[in-house]
Amino acid sequence: MEGPLQADKKQDTFITVSRDELLAGASKLSFDLFSVDLDKEDLEPRLLCRRGTSAAAVADILKERVFAKLLIRKEALQSFYDHMEGALSAIIDNPRLPTAKKSNLIYTCATKVMQDIYNDPRSGDNLARSRQMSDTIIKYTLSDPASIPSLLSLSSHDYYTFTHCVNVAVFAVGLWQFIGLGSEEELREFALGCILHDVGKSAIADAILNKPGRLTAEEFATIKTHPGKGYALMAESLSPTALDIILHHHERYDGSGYPESLQGDGISDNAKVAIIADVYDALTTNRPYGEARDPFAALLLMKEKMVGHFEQKKFIAFIKFLSNTRNG
DSSP: OOOSOEEOSSOTTEEEEOHHHHHHSOSBOSSOEEEEETTOTTSOOEEEEOTTOBHHHHHHHHHHOOEEEEEEEGGGHHHHHHHHHTTHHHHHHOTTSOHHHHHHHHHHHHHHHHHHHHHOTTOHHHHHHHHHHHHHHHHHHHHOTTHHHHHHTTOOSBOOHHHHHHHHHHHHHHHHHHHTOSOHHHHHHHHHHHHTTTGGGGGSOHHHHTOSSOOOHHHHHHHTTHHHHHHHHHTTTSOHHHHHHHHHTTOOTTSOOSSSOOOGGGSOHHHHHHHHHHHHHHHTSBBTTBOOOOHHHHHHHHHHTSTTSSOHHHHHHHHHHHHHHHHO
């Protein structure tokens, strides 16, 4: 997987970063920045700017001199992504950064935001970060046709609730745009609902969520409470569009889903899209109780073994959308 950060082969305690990433970041550094001079590449990296140095001062230094490498210590990697989170809009607008680097930063920052909100779903700050992140994903996907395939190439085959939520948001936003369901404002609320669709799982014990074997009837009944728990957590904070996704992403077109056994047109178009994205990502990632399927096998299972679960028109559109992302 290509990304903006690469471990320096000579100095395995350092990771290289780019000038453009640093210049797009927050108002001051939250980590120490090291450098290697062009004519001294065999020497140890030296401290260039200490943590707390203003962005303006860093910019002045980088304008005055060209370095062979700019580096941060490995242990500062999380601080680097925190530094980048507030600059994602500027990063999207930067023509010098390739799509792969933009995607890696956005995906990694989004995953961290989701991990934080699952640890503290009642935090107003975390909820605001979630909204900012879903808006960032929309801006990125609208600005660059290559963004969705690039983001999807980063999705992990190992299942974690927070990475699953990011994956579902990307799949769902892509399908929503492919179909052309509504206004950009509705898309913003839809995307926020998708990225938070499993927030109710924050109220369920990890021992149940990560159980490697088959769930007991009682445990499955507990799992089935997560849409309602998520709705209750977010009812005072989110729009009806976003709450619809949180509450109804496990409904099924034939009425066999939960929590309300909705069927047909009783399920909103937005929820129908989220349902498809949720199932597909679950099938194509490793779960505690089963290995990931390849994309073709997942779609075949959805078509042949989940008859009646999805609105066929949108399921066919999803297949076409996936084909476009792989061929486009």
